Amino acid sequence: MTRFAEPEVIACPHCAARYLRVVLLSFNTMMQKTFSDGGSVNGLQDTLCNVARCPNCEAVIKDILSLDLVEQPLKRRFWEKLVGKEPEYSYLPKPSFDVYLELFENDTQSDLRFNWALKALQVFNQTYRMYGNEQEADAALKQQYHRVCQFILHRYTDYSSDEMTLLCADIYRQVGDFQSSLHLYNKVDDRNLSHIVEPAKRWCEQGITSLMEIGGRSGQKQSRIQKRRL
Numbered sequence: 001m002t003r004f005a006e007p008e009v010i011a012c013p014h015c016a017a018r019y020l021r022v023v024l025l026s027f028n029t030m031m032q033k034t035f036s037d038g039g040s041v042n043g044l045q046d047t048l049c050n051v052a053r054c055p056n057c058e059a060v061i062k063d064i065l066s067l068d069l070v071e072q073p074l075k076r077r078f079w080e081k082l083v084g085k086e087p088e089y090s091y092l093p094k095p096s097f098d099v100y101l102e103l104f105e106n107d108t109q110s111d112l113r114f115n116w117a118l119k120a121l122q123v124f125n126q127t128y129r130m131y132g133n134e135q136e137a138d139a140a141l142k143q144q145y146h147r148v149c150q151f152i153l154h155r156y157t158d159y160s161s162d163e164m165t166l167l168c169a170d171i172y173r174q175v176g177d178f179q180s181s182l183h184l185y186n187k188v189d190d191r192n193l194s195h196i197v198e199p200a201k202r203w204c205e206q207g208i209t210s211l212m213e214i215g216g217r218s219g220q221k222q223s224r225i226q227k228r229r230l
């Protein structure tokens with residue numbers, strides 16, 4: 001079970017507004033879900049977020065986990081917890097696509113740009129392209145998303161690894177280029193990755209372009225739906 005200690009108080013380096021930062025006592029990954037683009041939810045990364053947009057000044061705050069404490073950890077008395085008295089400050093919101101896009105566009109370091117692009121892609125996919133819960137993004141957002149996709153695909157040969165192959169294969173599948181996607185999936189022969197490759201090839205054959213959960217039941221559900229349609 002994931003347990004939290006009393007939060008720490010940090011300040012926005014741009015405007016000095018104060019926020020809470022979570023402190024973990026213990027963490028487990030039981031609730032973690034992993035997706036076909038390598039992203040996840042309910043993992044340690046999502047719980048301890050290192051970037052956010054400051055709701056007060058709207059600037060992006062980086063390296064949240066290394067910011068100095070501005071107050072000692074809150075010590076709420078037991079009765080305050082009992083009556084649900086909230087701490088004075090709030091937590092920073094989870095970063096949305098625009099936060100990572102801004103970092104991607106402004107960073108000059110090539111490897112960091114790649115990381116921001118990947119995070120932007122994963123957040124976009126989870127927001128708009130989740131299987132069974134797809135949402136229409138507006139045209140400008142879609143254009144930015146495609147720019148991020150192209151940037152990652154162009155870096156394919158710079159990062160030769162099975163993970164990069166799986167990532168690019170998933171991008172091709174999600175834009176509907178199933179031939180390129182299958183071509184890349186067929187290049188991955190590490191048997192330890194067959195739990196990703198095998199269902200992903202089926203999603204290509206079924207023409208599924210959404211973000212899929214790895215090991216989830218959504219693929220099976222989809223085949224049943226498709227069978228009914230036939």
Ligand SMILES: [Zn+2]
Binds near residue numbers: 013014016056057
């Ligand atoms: Zn601020």
